[in-house]
Amino acid sequence: MISPVLRDVRVHPVKALAAYPVGEAAVEPWGLGGDRRWMLIDAGARVVTQRQEPRLAQLSAQPLPGGGVRLSAPGSAPLTVRVPDPARTEVAELFTGKVEVVEAAEAAHAWFGARLGAEVRLVHLDAPSHRRHIDPAFARPGETVSLADGFPLLLTTCASLDTLNSLIARGEHPQEGPLPMDRFRPNVVVDGTAPWVEDTWKRIAIGEVAFRVVKPSGRCVVTTTDQRTARRGREPLHTLARHRRSGKRLLFGHNLIPDGTGVIRVGDPVRVLA
Numbered sequence: 254m255i256s257p258v259l260r261d262v263r264v265h266p267v268k269a270l271a272a273y274p275v276g277e278a279a280v281e282p283w284g285l286g287g288d289r290r291w292m293l294i295d296a297g298a299r300v301v302t303q304r305q306e307p308r309l310a311q312l313s314a315q316p317l318p319g320g321g322v323r324l325s326a327p328g329s330a331p332l333t334v335r336v337p338d339p340a341r342t343e344v345a346e347l348f349t350g351k352v353e354v355v356e357a358a359e360a361a362h363a364w365f366g367a368r369l370g371a372e373v374r375l376v377h378l379d380a381p382s383h384r385r386h387i388d389p390a391f392a393r394p395g396e397t398v399s400l401a402d403g404f405p406l407l408l409t410t411c412a413s414l415d416t417l418n419s420l421i422a423r424g425e426h427p428q429e430g431p432l433p434m435d436r437f438r439p440n441v442v443v444d445g446t447a448p449w450v451e452d453t454w455k456r457i458a459i460g461e462v463a464f465r466v467v468k469p470s471g472r473c474v475v476t477t478t479d480q481r482t483a484r485r486g487r488e489p490l491h492t493l494a495r496h497r498r499s500g501k502r503l504l505f506g507h508n509l510i511p512d513g514t515g516v517i518r519v520g521d522p523v524r525v526l527a
Contacts, residue, residue, distance in 0.1 A: 257326035259459050260411060261434070261442035263352070266322045267314040268292035268400045269302040271480060272435055277518040280462045280511050283384045283397045284405040285440055287316040291334075291357070292347070292400045293365060293373045299346045301373055303475045307483040308369060320377075324361070326368055334361045338378040347400065353383040387510065391467040396510060403506035407470055409439040416448035417505065421492050429488040435480045436489065437472070437506055443523050451507050460521035463512040464474065471502035 263272040268289045279286035291314070293301040303309050314322040317333070325331040337355045347353045354376035361375040378384070384397035387404060398405050414434055421430035434442055441459060443451070454466040472493060477485045493503035 255445040257443050257445045257525075259441060259517060259519055259521040260444040261439075262517060262519055263438075263440055263442070264288040264316060265314075265438065266291060266316045266432075267308045267312075267324075268300070269306075270380075271310060271313045272438060273313070273315060277516055278294070278440075279516050280406075280514050282405070282511060282514065283399045284401055287320070288440060289400040290378050291322060291375060292345075292354075294345045294354075294376055295374075296342065296372050297346070300348065300403040301371075303478055304473060306369060306371070307475075307478045307485060310478055310480040312365075314370065324364055329368065332360060332364045334358065336379075337377055342379070342383070343376075343458065345376060347385070347469060347496045348402070350385055350503050352378065352385055352400065355379050378438055391508075392510060405466065405511060406440040406464065406509040407438065407506050408441050408443060408464075408466070408509050409434060409437050409506040410446050410448075410451050411442065411444045412446050413451065413505070417492065418498075420496055421488050422493070424488075424492050426486065426491060427486050432489055433480070436476045436478070437470075438475070439506055441509075441517070445523075454507070454525055454527075456512075456525075456527040457509075458524045458526055459517045460515065462515040462517055464509040464524065465512060466507050467510050468508045469499070469502075469504040470506040470508055471499075472505050476505070495510065 256266050262275050262278050264285050264287050295301050305492045320336040323333050337357050339355050344351050344355045359374040365373050387396045387398050418431035456465050497504045
């Protein structure tokens with residue numbers, strides 16, 4: 254029998270931009286090192302994601318030492334953005350919550366504006382004290398998250414995606430499959446499991462770092478966005494609605510909260526603790 258193993262580690266240095274695969278990553282209390290420490294906001298200081306602007310999938314950010322990023326897009330000159338001076342912060346709206354952020358240099362705003370044709374600003378999440386508190390229904394007191402939607406990490410499994418793709422192939426929109434894992438924008442991808450077995454997990458260890466498996470991930474329109482072309486379809490939401498529905502939520506993947514810190518690496522064993 255094949256034992257579960259960590260197949261991929263991915264960070265998203267700028268929220269909503271393309272995933273960046275890494276061989277290893279530091280696990281911090283609020284997420285992987287370098288994951289979702291930057292985001293875009295509009296003129297009203299509200300977060301901008303692929304929900305509003307699917308073309309963000311075609312833009313990339315490479316993490317740099319010290320927390321900066323190197324922005325790139327097809328046919329464009331790259332731009333290096335350094336971590337801004339934290340002396341002046343502002344409050345941005347991230348879905349239904351607020352978060353204190355620091356504005357990047359004007360060149361970063363211009364770079365994104367030229368590619369999106371919209372007024373947006375790039376902002377950075379600075380001090381740990383500015384992290385957002387996780388929903389107390391699922392977290393312990395004081396546990397926080399960076400600029401991810403709600404939880405520090407998202408886990409998916411290869412076997413569950415294979416099964417979902419087989420359902421899509423037999424459904425009403427087979428031409429849209431098979432879907433790649435990047436539609437679901439996970440941080441960690443586990444191989445060597447049975448389909449949907451992650452639904453039964455309560456606590457796992459990846460290498461030497463333990464995590465609580467606290468909540469299945471409810472999926473949105475972003476999963477219907479081709480991460481290479483930015484075009485939208487109907488899958489996987491159409492198939493998830495038939496096979497992976499819980500009330501109004503369509504489920505794929507699970508949210509994790511670290512129980513400690515350390516480094517996780519591609520190839521690490523994944524052990525079920527509870």
